[in-house]
Amino acid sequence: MEKLTSLEKLQERRNAVMAERPEEKPRIIVSAGTCGQARGSLEVYEAFREAIVERKLEETVDLKVTGCHGYCEAEPNALVLPQGVFYANLKPKNVADIVEETIVNNKVAEKYVVTDKVTKESFSYASELPFYRRQQRNLLTLNTLIEPTEIDDYLALDGYAALAKVLGSMSQQDVIEEIKRSGLRGRGGGGFPTGRKWEFCFKEQSDRKYVVCNADEGDPGAYMDRSLLEGNPHIVIEGMLIGAYAVGAQEGYIYVRDEYPIAVRHLRIALEQARELGLLGDSILGSDFSFDVHMSRGAGAFVCGEETALLHSIESKRGMPRQRPPFPAQKGLWDKPTNINNVETWANVPLIVNKGADWFAAQGTEKSKGSKIFALVGKIRNTGLVEVPMGITLRELVYEVGGGIPDDKQFKAVQTGGPSGGCIPEHLLDLPVDFDALNEAGSIMGSGGMVVMDEATCMVDVAKYFLEFLEGESCGKCTPCRMGTPLMLQIVERICDGHGSPGDLDALENLAKTIKNCSLCGLGQTSSNPVLSTLRYFRDEYEAHVHDKVCPACLCPSLIRYEIDQETCISCDRCRKACPVSAITGELKQHNYYIHNHLCIRCGACEEQCPVSAISRLPGHEPPVQEKAGAAVTAAGGERKDG
């Protein structure tokens, strides 16, 4: 590739690329992020290629493989442009049909479009789908159009035009002012105004400055950043270039999780391409601005998402946070002023520069502008990545975009913000998605994890889950977090095991508040959010565990029992065979199957094996007394000693 030594050269190249790609030429686009690939999208892509070659259509139609389109539930899927027809849940054998119908006959292959399971309504076009209709896909749309390893795809969509604009016509202060005016706030969790952060770093005097992209994405259940890096690495690089220009940095680092092999590969390719074209390196586009980006791979520690820990990790030390101030803007990487932002924050920057601060500020609420990507997962029909305007309500997100709760179950809570966030109950579903509103409700926006929970989820168990996570991830530097998280965990474990005492809930609450107030870094300070928010909204569940020794959601192993409904049981012996600890007795066809709950380890094997769903979980370790007397009659043998 020829180096682009001036702004004009960049524009020439863009024009050349666009001239080769008439908009009306049909394009088949296969979505292949990590989740798509896990479901076989590369095989589908291969099948498309063969079908096209077989019909000698290579000149007529373009075939593209891109990053994630967000609709994970419908993977593997394909989008056919220019009409925008959307085919879902494809198998390689469907593909020939689609090429024949869509490309040769110019019709929609109705068999493969999305059909709503409930209403039976079918949707041919992506724009009609309820999942996409309410979204505001400023960033994710680009994911559907760009082959991430082709820099020309990005150039064709105004790629690096924002960089050119900045280098050609804006001073450092102009850029900072524009970002400030847009109202962009950090997408990594804290929501700090990005323009102000840049200004701090800009004002520092130093011979060297750095910018850093935080792609550590530690929230277990979220993958927005990964998907951006996989699907559109250049937009992140361009954002960093603009930020570096604004604050006066010469070098940048992207700190990316090593568990994201596709993202790492695409990023590496993108960096090489940008260097080859002279978009990174010395005298970029003929200006006197020089900048390069390195990749630093994370090694698996949640706390390294915290900015000071992350900087230590880039320096090849243990990722332990330190006291702030000094903030990274004053003393960051190798003690030099450093500006650190999240992947999605960086990705928004070129859009703001290109389309203007007013365009961005027109979206969202008063204090939360633009759109935000969420990983909408858990007990929800349309699992996937959704990009919505700030201010949309949680109810709209869960029921309209997400399609509601599957299997006719009841909604219970939505967890936002991952281990630092909290659980929001049904009665607050009309809350707008906005940094401040979520904070007030005791949760946080976080980086975008959104896990929907239904009636079968035990909220005490959820608190326990996050505490286990945080206890393991606490770096151990400060005492409140190192000692406090295991103590909180102990209490919650005790409650789940049925040994909770009436004082436990208050003790837990006190402890949680102490840890919140006294911990060194954000990990400790927010580690009590899962506990405090579940205590606030689901205290009755805690109380059932403590006072009645019952898990209302039938989940905590010590507080439930398994029973066979004798009416439904067909006496097939499958459950007895499946039981790993011989806790089930009974004989084939004798209708005398019985689960001995004092032997049972609550592994669920029998429930899973039962062909007629005769086995169920019931709240409480032992049946209530009156029931017990009745049940004994149907029991096999006389040796029952439950509990």
Added chain:
Amino acid sequence: MDLTRVDEIIDEHTKNGERSYPPVIPIMQDIQAEYRWLPEPALVHTAKRLHVPLVDLYGIATFYQSFRLTPPGEHQINLCMGTACHVAGAPLILGKLERKLGIKAGEVTEDGKFGLDEVRCVGCCALAPVMVIDTDYHSLQGKTDVGKIIDEKRKSDEKVSS
């Protein structure tokens, strides 16, 4: 143990001059990519060449979860314990896998065939609960029999070796 690869890795990472502290994390990552774990002689050698105390490397190896100080299984099973997988029933599946393999999470079976690890979100929550064997993703939704998946893996291995 032949340490030429270790030397090459160190050379590669230190060729552009030195920072105040050597880039030990990327070096250890590449050593692990080579051997699938961090053998002690490799760490001792690295510490000597970089003039850093061995305890620093040990500290890093134990602080960060991706480093292993013991060899992994021939097949590595990563069971997702992320939030979406947790609410979809991953803990029950962990129990099943542990009983099936006769080991706890973090261990390797006696014959060295299978290692079992818990991981946090492999990024395909739509498939939750998810298990990854080497590079193959398995969705364990509904009544999937994990035991059978392991048995099949064993069998296909035997076929290859015989």
